[in-house]
Amino acid sequence: MASTRVTVLSCTFVMLQLLLAAGLCPDMQTYDSWMAWCEDEFTYSVNISYICDWTQTIEPYSRVTKCAEAVSLTLNCTDRRRLFDVFMLDLHRRFFANCTPLQEPDFDAPDDVFAAAVAIPTILVWVAVFAWTYWNANKR
Structure with a gap:
């Protein structure tokens, strides 16, 4: 199952790169669509009931981070660092807002x-x- 998802992910990025190479000009709508896809992949692969357990969340979190970086790089966004930060902050607000540290330092x-x-x-x-x-x- 996991290898199928990785293959689908790889094929999707190859398809995106081919579309961009063909001269299609991406806009914010294209960027938003791909970022929504990255978020959907994260939502699908993470167990929401264990979202605050980092050992359960680290792999899907790593994948969504790589996905978001790949989208902004592939689309050649001019302000990709800011867009990435906004996406990740939004992801944290929605998924990790209720997580607290195990022990306050x-x-x-x-x-x-x-x-x-x-x-x-x-x-x-x-x-x-x-x-x-x-x-x-x-x-x-």
């Missing part, structure tokens, strides 16, 4: 760790300066 250290990280080097510097001064004073 802690950006700040706990207060006691922070205090120790500041106090220990400060005290060590004072002790080192005192020891160096004391050693130099006794050396004379």
Whole structure:
């Protein structure tokens, strides 16, 4: 089943390249149609109930990314990076909006760790300066 879909995908892009080589001028409607096709492929291949599980989603996500890049490259869009970004942001808004990280990252250290990280080097510097001064004073 997967090899059939890959073959269909490959044949479709070959057909698109042949149409463009024949001199047909693509417009935004053509671009939108192909991007809708990429999105349909993503929707078909991803299990919506596991959309937030990256291990289940990574392969279809990779394919939709490659599909979108191939369409914008093949159509020779002048502003392809912006178009790609808009497409991917829209895809994220619609499919991944309700996904939350498994655990919120802690950006700040706990207060006691922070205090120790500041106090220990400060005290060590004072002790080192005192020891160096004391050693130099006794050396004379």
